Amino acid sequence: MIRSLLSRIRRAASTALFLAMLPSAASAALTIEIVGGGANQIPVAVTAFVGDGGTPPGLAGVIRADLARTGLFKTLDTGDNPVPPEPQVVNWGDWRGRGAEALVAGGVTQRPDGRLEVRFRLFDVAKQTSLAGVSYTVTPAQLRTAAHRIADEVYEKLTGDRGVFSTKIAYVVKQGRRFTLEVADADGFNPRSVVNSNEPIISPAWSPDGAHLAYVSFEAKKPVVYVQSLLTGQRLAVAEFRGSNSAPAWAPDGKRLAVVLSKDGGSQLYLVGADGKGVQRLAQSPGIDTEPSFSPDGQWIYFTSDRGGSPQIYRISAAGGPAERLTFEGSYNASPRVSPDGKSFAFIQRNNGRFQVAVQDIASRQVQLLTDGSLDESPSFAPNGKIILYASELRGRGVLAAVSSDGRVKQRLTASSGDVREPAWGPLPRNP
Amino acid sequence: MKPALRAAVYRSFPIAAVLLLAACAGQETKDTPKAAVEDRTPTAAPTAPQATTAPAQASPVAQTPLSNPLKDPANILSKRSIYYDLDSHAIKDEYQPLLQAHAKYLLENKNSKIIIQGNCDERGSREYNLALGQRRADGVRRALMVLGVTENQIEAVSFGEEKPKAEGHDEAAWAQNRRSDIVYAGE
Numbered sequence: 001m002i003r004s005l006l007s008r009i010r011r012a013a014s015t016a017l018f019l020a021m022l023p024s025a026a027s028a029a030l031t032i033e034i035v036g037g038g039a040n041q042i043p044v045a046v047t048a049f050v051g052d053g054g055t056p057p058g059l060a061g062v063i064r065a066d067l068a069r070t071g072l073f074k075t076l077d078t079g080d081n082p083v084p085p086e087p088q089v090v091n092w093g094d095w096r097g098r099g100a101e102a103l104v105a106g107g108v109t110q111r112p113d114g115r116l117e118v119r120f121r122l123f124d125v126a127k128q129t130s131l132a133g134v135s136y137t138v139t140p141a142q143l144r145t146a147a148h149r150i151a152d153e154v155y156e157k158l159t160g161d162r163g164v165f166s167t168k169i170a171y172v173v174k175q176g177r178r179f180t181l182e183v184a185d186a187d188g189f190n191p192r193s194v195v196n197s198n199e200p201i202i203s204p205a206w207s208p209d210g211a212h213l214a215y216v217s218f219e220a221k222k223p224v225v226y227v228q229s230l231l232t233g234q235r236l237a238v239a240e241f242r243g244s245n246s247a248p249a250w251a252p253d254g255k256r257l258a259v260v261l262s263k264d265g266g267s268q269l270y271l272v273g274a275d276g277k278g279v280q281r282l283a284q285s286p287g288i289d290t291e292p293s294f295s296p297d298g299q300w301i302y303f304t305s306d307r308g309g310s311p312q313i314y315r316i317s318a319a320g321g322p323a324e325r326l327t328f329e330g331s332y333n334a335s336p337r338v339s340p341d342g343k344s345f346a347f348i349q350r351n352n353g354r355f356q357v358a359v360q361d362i363a364s365r366q367v368q369l370l371t372d373g374s375l376d377e378s379p380s381f382a383p384n385g386k387i388i389l390y391a392s393e394l395r396g397r398g399v400l401a402a403v404s405s406d407g408r409v410k411q412r413l414t415a416s417s418g419d420v421r422e423p424a425w426g427p428l429p430r431n432p
Numbered sequence: 433m434k435p436a437l438r439a440a441v442y443r444s445f446p447i448a449a450v451l452l453l454a455a456c457a458g459q460e461t462k463d464t465p466k467a468a469v470e471d472r473t474p475t476a477a478p479t480a481p482q483a484t485t486a487p488a489q490a491s492p493v494a495q496t497p498l499s500n501p502l503k504d505p506a507n508i509l510s511k512r513s514i515y516y517d518l519d520s521h522a523i524k525d526e527y528q529p530l531l532q533a534h535a536k537y538l539l540e541n542k543n544s545k546i547i548i549q550g551n552c553d554e555r556g557s558r559e560y561n562l563a564l565g566q567r568r569a570d571g572v573r574r575a576l577m578v579l580g581v582t583e584n585q586i587e588a589v590s591f592g593e594e595k596p597k598a599e600g601h602d603e604a605a606w607a608q609n610r611r612s613d614i615v616y617a618g619e
Binding site: 200202203218221222223242243244246247260262265266267288290291304311332334335348350355375377378396422 | 549558563564566567591595
């Protein structure tokens with residue numbers, strides 16, 4: 001079953017699913033336009049959970065939406081009737097008849113302490129066997145979290161890759177003159193503002209443990225790098241030197257950041273402690289060095305430099321030393337972000353005046369162009385490496401968009417007003 | 433599209449919709465962002481209308497309460513912006529009088545300090561543009577130091593593409609945004 005599902009997913013992936021979300025005429029609501037088919041998506045039935053008294057769309061609705069957004073699944077209409085998560089009560093013939101290859105069933109029971117126990121099973125419909133079954137104990141406010149965890153389990157069992165439905169994203173919203181750095185669940189729910197300013201905010205970066213955001217704010221009438229706790233809201237200016245301070249990137253150990261400072265002239269790479277102490281210069285070049293990004297093993301720092309005459313991507317040992325140029329195609333390659341497996345990097349490439357997301361395999365140097373926008377910026381890998389979130393533009397407005405790292409599945413997400421930009425995908429959650 | 437898939441997508445839609453975000457009450461139909469006028473430093477515009485009323489109030493950097501040369505539209509010191517060609521940080525000859533006037537003022541007013549704010553057009557990476565704006569501001573800083581101004585009177589910073597003077601998405605707007613501005617402390 002798993003093998004057949006995997007082969008189906010590969011077939012599904014060859015058909016692009018394009019979600020374009022356009023402002024509707026009458027209200028702030030959004031509409032979705034899908035271009036391309038989804039005929040080969042894997043059919044999954046996610047039934048309503050027994051005893052799910054939560055607010056619509058309920059646990060099943062959240063799980064369906066998570067799976068559907070990946071473009072790899074076709075979520076079947078299961079009606080409102082819950083199916084208990086017990087193999088002996090599943091009507092296998094019925095689900096087979098509806099075309100389901102996998103079935104998710106679950107239930108919610110209230111515990112004496114007021115918390116809820118959410119349990120689910122994932123079934124292989126053809127083999128009539130259980131592929132996974134987990135239970136979580138959560139507060140009523142954590143029901144969506146439980147749903148995302150279930151979606152993660154289902155996704156991992158059916159694709160072999162980690163799910164990222166329980167992760168968070170950060171991004172900047174510009175409404176008129178107001179800039180807000182927000183953090184939301186990966187599906188956009190539960191947005192909360194981290195910092196507001198009448199001056200620009202750019203370059204948010206998650207600490208590896210997901211507890212802090214580094215970002216650049218212009219509130220002091222110049223760019224300054226801050227590190228802010230998401231738990232307490234406390235923040236520290238970790239780079240506030242004369243001149244400009246920008247482009248924070250966390251080392252994988254969370255103890256240091258690479259930053260770009262102009263204090264000694266030009267825009268150059270430095271390392272600084274997450275406590276703002278111990279700044280040291282990392283490299284010295286006659287040109288611009290900026291946009292550092294650590295490799296996951298902490299060994300390398302990838303960055304943009306125009307030392308060769310045009311912006312290109314280089315890497316340097318995190319201990320310093322000579323820089324190695326990595327991009328050679330085209331006259332503008334910038335914003336490198338190393339993939340979580342360390343084997344490739346996403347970046348922005350200018351082609352005929354259009355800025356687009358590309359990915360380069362580090363070993364083979366092979367480049368694949370992933371998007372066809374004109375002002376695509378700020379690529380950010382999902383922590384499973386399967387999706388790249390980036391900033392794009394739709395009719396003059398900033399929107400977020402996502403593309404699978406193989407370029408085959410695309411989504412575009414836009415607000416009915418305001419600009420959304422500077423996305424940064426957070427790390428996988430620590431153990432529950 | 434199959435009905436089931438469509439239903440699934442519509443179900444998933446509100447979720448994606450929220451990505452866009454909490455504060456989206458209004459409907460925007462124009463191509464350009466509704467904020468036609470961006471934040472800008474008060475003195476960034478060469479023609480500051482309030483300068484005509486300057487005699488009525490003293491400014492912290494005024495030489496005399498009656499005539500602040502920095503605010504006097506007839507004085508070249510009120511000219512604060514240097515514009516650049518595409519992909520260039522070279523200061524064109526036409527700005528030499530402006531730089532010389534500010535250098536002279538700073539030499540005569542050792543307590544005066546300026547910030548030079550480099551700016552870029554919107555195309556390309558924000559952080560790379562920040563560095564390009566820094567290069568422009570650093571160029572103005574060096575030019576003033578060549579004219580004798582001491583380093584501690586000048587700070588060069590960059591706004592990158594973040595504070596556009598012109599909000600459009602065409603060459604006319606971009607040309608306005610490839611710019612360094614001189615701002616005096618206290619302004």
